[in-house]
Amino acid sequence: MADTNKTKSHKWEMVIDLDRCTGCEACVVACHAENNIRISGEDEASEGRAINWIRIERYWEGEYPNVQTRFMPVLCQHCDDAPCEPVCPVYASYHTPEGLNAQVYNRCIGVRYCGNNCPYTARQFNWFDPHWDPPLEEQLNPDVTVRQNGIMEKCTFCVQRIRAGKEQAEKEGRPVRDGDIIPACVQTCPTSALVFGDRHDPESRVSQLARQDRAFHLLESQGTHPAITYLKRIA
Amino acid sequence: MGPVTEHEITVRALFEPSGYPESLVEKLRQAGVPEGAMEIRSPLPLHETGLVRPAPLPLHRIAIIAGLVGLVLGVVVAGGTAILYPIMTGGKPIVAPPVVGIISFETMMLMAIVTTFVTMLIRLRSERRDAVERDPRIDDGLIEVVLSLPSNSVQLQLVQTLLKQAGALEIRHHHATSSIPPGVELDRRTTAGMLVVAWLLCGVPACSRDMQDQSSYQSQEAPRIHSPKGSVPRDSRLLRKSLTTQEELDEGARLFRINCSHCHGRDGTGNGPVVAYLKEQPADLRDPYVQGLSEAALYDTVTYGLAVEGRDVMPAFQGELSAEERHSVVTYVKSLSQP
Amino acid sequence: MSSINRDLLAPLQSATPAYFLLLIVLGAIVALGAGAWYYQVDTGIGQTNLHPPIFWGVYIASFIFWVGASHSGTFISGVLRLSKAEWRRPVTRIAELMTFISLMIATLFVFFHLGRVWRWYYLMPYPNQRELWPNFRSPLMWDAIAVFTYATASTIYLYLPLIPDFALLRERIGGWRKPLYRVLSLGWTGTQNQWQVLETALRIITPLIVMVMVSVHSIVGWDFGVSLVPAWHSTIFAPYFVVGAVHSGVGLVAIGLYVLRKIYRLERYIESEHFDKIGKLLVVTTLVLAYLYFAELLTIWYAKSPDHMWVVDALLIGPFAVPFWFMAICIYFIPLATLTNPAFRRWPLGVMLVGVFINIGMYIERVLILVPPLTYPRLPFNWGSYFPSWVEMTIIVGSLALAVLLYALAVKFVPVISIWEEKEGLVHGTRHGT
Known part of the structure; x- marks a missing residue:
């Protein structure tokens, strides 16, 4: 009875246009709000333990005095050949059929090998139980697990939104359309530097952008085949 | 050596290791003492000839077979269960041959070593355990020859003469009894106690219920969670x-x-x-x-x-x-x- | 032979007030460590100083160190038994006990390290209602299986030559230990049959456990070698770890030999010849280790791949230079400068002190294998730094105290020198006139 409208498989990918990124960090805030990311505070941040699923890295182009600051949002690259996945002894980190690099929180026992083996340092660990100062605990997203002390977490491509989008499509009896599913960071980006979509659909925006000749992948030489394509004009 | 019956008598003779004649066992054999009725106890392994021929024990073969079983077990565990539990992890095949090799090497070694040990245990335990207590002087270097003979037989006299000739320091007779020596009951209680302690230790892992309510074990299954306290409901799905x-x-x-x-x-x-x-x-x-x-x-x-x-x-x-x-x-x- | 009995049973029969004082002091330190661990489990693994990108710290370094220390017993005892070296006799039991105890301590560090230690049984492959199964593709699972195999095998290997000694103890020692010895001696009476079974079993298990020993530390090396982290990803790690483990293990045996000889006046059994032999072994392991270290650094330095060079620069001239060169002095220069001198090798205190330096150096070396590569990930935005917190250090000191405590208790329960093997040596000696 179930699955009356079986659609073809998806492959979720993202394109980040570095030429458009202004480094405003709206995506970081949106991600915190959407995904119940714990508030770390100054102390933990100074110890390097602030959890950000997406972070803005800074680098400089040109020689003084013609220096320009450039920004690069870095998040979990959802690699096809993810180095973090096979090293997990309990399958907490695994690859979903839709190309997501999934982290199952209640399987994780916190050996932290995945964190070491991620060349992008995209994985974050819960060193303590989470805590929100009032009234922030009133805004928790009911669709996202609150992660406990002792486990790994990282960007999920807002898997709850992907699921909601697919359920909606199922209710309406139609395939998922391009633009139906938007992660929080993509939704909030004021310059539309982030684009999300189904790479199996050749007409989707993400597929069209990823085919551009400005495209590159982060640490491409590592052979991890990331699902995130960066766009950058070479000056 | 079979169990001691009431009609048997145990003869025990002590020898200096330097004075122990290697021809003694051969002479006893000729006197008609069966192989299974002779026992030589020593404080360290004796490798000389003229000793009791121990019953053969194919320990090498058992170890090899156990190793092969372990190898197959490793292949089944590391390879077979992976097929039954086909979860994709980045870039690695579900059944990765080098991994199966590493795991089955370890299980092969484990099985070979443990089986050798267990076979050895069984063999040691199958020795006659209700035998008379061992002479403590053995540990000071003496060798003891223990013979189980039918009582009131002519053989007894002959054997005693042979032992005397061989230079035994001391010859003692011991009528076999069928009562269980007091130590055995204690043995059983100690063993039972150790097993109970081991069993209790197995129960140590605590039972916390953290994040229990969100068991999502199928890929992309919805979390079976009730909203966290204070969360804001969203109607957008309708x-x-x-x-x-x-x-x-x-x-x-x-x-x-x-x-x-x-x-x-x-x-x-x-x-x-x-x-x-x-x-x-x-x-x-x-x-x-x-x-x-x-x-x-x-x-x-x-x-x-x-x-x-x-x-x-x-x-x-x-x-x-x-x-x-x-x-x-x-x-x-x-x-x-x-x- | 009765003098061997008397000498070697003496440690089991008496205890001085100093011994009880030692137990109390060690017990107190262990309790501190246990308290620190409880605190860490209760509040969170954040009580360590770990933070991204350094997810592994001194717990894993200690795990490697203790697994390495456990190679003492297997290497000394196994390899020497295989080569029928006569001088092994007073050394084997001391080394095997070390193996057994070090492995227990090493296993503890896995638990100290886990983020959710109360879920440790997720690592065990058994059918369960959670429908979970461990991932055998993870090097950590290889590790778990290999350490389990090694622990089982080395327990058996410690126990086998103990059976005849337990039979002796059963008769010579009364009190609460007697029933335990009764059970553990398995009704051993020392018949030809039993000796033959025991010797055959030892002959089979000895080569197997040497192979397991090599595999265990290779796998610990592969935990790092198979990863993508710069300066971990290297083919040399497996042999390098094995040799390093033997290096620190043999050094530890030198310490153990010296201390037990001193306390229990075993000079008649543990002679300066034994320290001479151990000194020679240490020279060999030093040279092999130095060779492997050089090979690794040379290849990285020549290729000049920036990811790897960051790490090597940090070690040689950067922030890690002080511990690095201190380590090099401890594990290479000191052993080479001293132990190549035959007169020095016959000085027990000297060999023991070299053993101490080697073990301090090897511990630093384990930390330096772990931390600098993690400090310099490939994306340079996230470089970090790390020094252990007081919780980590308390746990490490506590577990060291636990190891010593277990050893102190063990010498009151088993003879520190294998009595029957010593007797066998005596007989061999008189027979062959050596």
Whole structure:
């Protein structure tokens, strides 16, 4: 009875246009709000333990005095050949059929090998139980697990939104359309530097952008085949 | 060596290791003492000839066979179970040959070593254990020859002469008794005590219930979670306007009878025929609380089921009913409020 | 032979007030460590100083160190038994006990390290209602299986030559230990049959456990070698770890030999010849280790791949230079400068002190294998730094105290020198006139 409208498989990918990124960090805030990311505070941040699923890295182009600051949002690259996945002894980190690099929180026992083996340092660990100062605990997203002390977490491509989008499509009896599913960071980006979509659909925006000749992948030489394509004009 | 019967007598002779004649055993054999009735006890292994021929024990062969069994076991565990549990992890095949090799090497070694040890244990335990206590002087370097002979036989005299000739320091007779020596009972109690302690240690892993209520073990399954305290409900999933047509209501009623009525009752009051056997009372669907829930909330409950304090009290119907069908059931449940 | 009995049973029969004082002091330190661990489990693994990108710290370094220390017993005892070296006799038991105890301590560090230690049983492959199964593709699972195999095998290997000694103890020692010895001696009476079975079993298990020993530390090396982390991803790690483990293990045996000889006046059994032999072994392991270290650094330095060079620069001239060169002095220069001198090798205190330096150096070396590569990930935005917190240090000191405590208790329960093997040596000696 179930699955009356079986659609073809998806492959979720993202394109980040570095030429458009202004480094405003709206995506970081949106991600915190959407995904119940714990508030770390100054102390933990100074110890390097602030959890950000997406972070803005800074680098400089040109020689003084013609220096320009450039920004690069870095998040979990959802690699096809993810180095973090096979090293997990309990399958907490695994690859979903839709190309997501999934982290199952209640399987994780916190050996932290995945964190070491991620060349992008995209994985974050819960060193303590989470805590929100009032009234922030009133805004928790009911669709996202609150992660406990002792486990790994990282960007999920807002898997709850992907699921909601697919359920909606199922209710309406139609395939998922391009633009139906938007992660929080993509939704909030004021310059539309982030684009999300189904790479199996050749007409989707993400597929069209990823085919551009400005495209590159982060640490491409590592052979991890990331699902995130960066766009950058070479000056 | 077989068990000592009441008609047997044990002869024990002590020798200096330097004075122990290697021809003694051969002479005893000629005197008609069976191989199994002779025993030589020493404080360290003796490798000289003229000793009792021990019963053969194919320990090498057992170790090799056990190693091969371990190898197969390793292949099955590392390779076979991976096929049964085919979860993709980045870039590695489900069954990775080098990994299977490493794991089966370890299991091969484990099986070979443990089986050798266990076989050895069994062999040691099968020795006659109710034998007379060992002479403590053995540990100071003496060698003891122990013979079990039928009592009042002529052989006894002959054997004694032979032992004397061989230069025994001391010859003692011992009438076999069938009573169990006092140590054995103690042995059993100590063993039982050790096993109980080991068993208790196995129970040490604590039982915490952290994040228990979100068991999502299928890929991309919805978390079976109740909203965290203080969270804001979202209605956005309900896009469909509820068009309560009679047709849909009838379909909902039909599906309700098939899937729901055995617990919630035909009228939805929660008095179905199986209720007597349930720990949790099914909800009365005409209750104002239930009727006050949004259609989206009811749809979620039908889709994902319901869990109270980590225990499933209502099954999920995601796999049983399509989205349309679940919807019609929700429509029907909503309609129950009108009397 | 009765003098061997008397000498070697003496440690089991008496205890001085100083011994009880030692137990109390060690017990107090262990209790501190246990308290620190409880605090860490209760509040969170954040009580360590770990933070991204350094997810592994001194717990894993200690795990490697203790697994390495456990190679003492297997290497000394196994390899020497295989080569029928006569001088092994007073050394084997001391080394095997070390193996057994070090492995227990090493296993503890896995638990100290886990983020959710109360879920440790997720690592065990057994059918369960969670429908979970461990991932055998993870090097950590290889590790778990290999350490389990090694622990089982080395327990058996410690126990086998103990059976005849337990039979002796059963008769010579009364009190609460007697029933235990009764059970553990398995009704051993010392018949030809039993000796033959025991010797055959030892002959089979000895080569197997040497192979397991090599595999265990290779796998610990592969935990790092198979990863993508710069300066971990290297083929040399497996042999390098094995040799390093033997290096620190043999050094530890030198310490153990010296201390037990001193306390229990075993000079008649543990002679300066034994320290001479151990000194020679240490020279060999030093040279092999130095060779492997050089090979690794040379290849990285020549290729000049920036990811790897960051790490090597940090070690040689950067922030890690002080511990690095201190380590090099401890594990390479000191052993080479001293132990190549035959007169020095016959000085027990000297060999013991070299053993101490080697073990301090090897511990630092384990930390330096772990931390600098993690400090310099490939994306340079996230470089970090790390020094252990007081919780980590308390746990490490507590577990060291636990190891010593277990050893102190063990010498009151088993003879520190294998009595029957010593007797066998005596007989061999008189027979063959050596």
